[in-house]
Amino acid sequence: MSSIPSFPDDLAVQFEPYLPSANTNGFPSLTLTFATSLDSALSLGPGIQTQLSGSLTKAMTHHIRTFHSAILVGASTAISDDPGLNSRIQGAKHQPIPIVLDPNARWNITESSRVVQTAKERKGRAPFILVNSQNLDDGAVVERKKMLQNYGGGYIGINVDDSGRFKWETILSMLKQELGIESIMVEGGGNVINSLLEEEGNRRFVDNVIITIAPTWLGKGGVVVSPDRKPDPKGQYTQPRLKEVKWIPMEEDVVLCGKLNASSTLYNGP
Ligand SMILES: NC(=O)c1ccc[n+]([C@@H]2O[C@H](COP(=O)([O-])OP(=O)(O)OC[C@H]3O[C@@H](n4cnc5c(N)ncnc54)[C@H](O)[C@@H]3O)[C@@H](O)[C@H]2O)c1
Numbered sequence: 001m002s003s004i005p006s007f008p009d010d011l012a013v014q015f016e017p018y019l020p021s022a023n024t025n026g027f028p029s030l031t032l033t034f035a036t037s038l039d040s041a042l043s044l045g046p047g048i049q050t051q052l053s054g055s056l057t058k059a060m061t062h063h064i065r066t067f068h069s070a071i072l073v074g075a076s077t078a079i080s081d082d083p084g085l086n087s088r089i090q091g092a093k094h095q096p097i098p099i100v101l102d103p104n105a106r107w108n109i110t111e112s113s114r115v116v117q118t119a120k121e122r123k124g125r126a127p128f129i130l131v132n133s134q135n136l137d138d139g140a141v142v143e144r145k146k147m148l149q150n151y152g153g154g155y156i157g158i159n160v161d162d163s164g165r166f167k168w169e170t171i172l173s174m175l176k177q178e179l180g181i182e183s184i185m186v187e188g189g190g191n192v193i194n195s196l197l198e199e200e201g202n203r204r205f206v207d208n209v210i211i212t213i214a215p216t217w218l219g220k221g222g223v224v225v226s227p228d229r230k231p232d233p234k235g236q237y238t239q240p241r242l243k244e245v246k247w248i249p250m251e252e253d254v255v256l257c258g259k260l261n262a263s264s265t266l267y268n269g270p
Pocket residue numbers: 033034035036041042043044045046047048049050052073074075076077078080081101102103104164165166167168187188189190191192193195223
């Protein structure tokens with residue numbers, strides 16, 4: 001994996017207000033970062049890795065990774081992209097811990113997975129994979145866990161809810177308590193991003209948002225960012241709308257920065 005040229009200082013300074021800061025809600029600071037097309041697609045389809053960022057916005061992503069204790073993706077992204085989940089920016093001073101949400105232990109991570117190779121070469125950290133607690137004793141999980149522990153990673157069991165998912169509240173407090181994680185950069189995919197943008201118990205856990213918008217349409221069938229409108233018990237939908245918005249043009253892309261946790265706009269429906 002080749003190294004990415006450093007991110008220019010005059011651009012880096014523009015992102016400072018959107019970097020993690022100590023959170024008052026007791027959870028790690030959460031940054032949502034992804035690249036999207038003009039039709040809100042992350043990729044051409046499930047399982048298809050699709051390059052959207054240009055070279056400068058790619059460098060921006062790797063620069064931002066160095067400010068986070070952890071980087072988090074869903075199992076389908078891990079399976080389709082075989083990601084490194086490290087920062088490949090020249091002179092990276094800090095590497096985030098990779099976290100993968102994989103309740104059903106679908107990801108067959110091996111010694112030759114890129115993230116493990118990266119950890120072996122000390123260019124990044126070994127991942128922690130979050131599985132449904134019931135799958136911790138599964139033979140394949142036990143083997144993979146042993147392999148990951150050699151490099152400082154592992155598997156962590158979490159109980160799932162009725163829909164087979166982890167609650168974000170549980171994920172975030174567990175990561176803080178067990179791994180000492182203070183900030184998390186969530187990169188995708190669609191399933192993970194949409195669930196974070198939906199309300200959980202009347203709240204959302206996203207603090208900062210940094211979205212790269214590329215000048216292209218991926219067409220129907222793509223993996224799209226479009227959360228379900230989940231009404232609260234009074235039937236109201238709280239529309240997530242960014243505050244303190246900044247648009248930063250970068251070569252052919254534009255990067256949208258904003259904050260989500262300030263009070264959101266109420267949408268009363270048609
Ligand atoms: N453009 C980008 O910035 C970007 C970023 C990441 C991924 N991608 C692309 O997105 C696609 C994958 O997205 P996707 O939506 O298919 O899958 P995903 O990566 O969001 O993974 C979904 C899986 O993650 C797990 N998961 C998610 N939320 C969970 C929760 N709350 N509790 C427990 N488990 C949970 C489940 O196993 C679920 O099936 C790929 O094509 C990938 O290349 C693009």
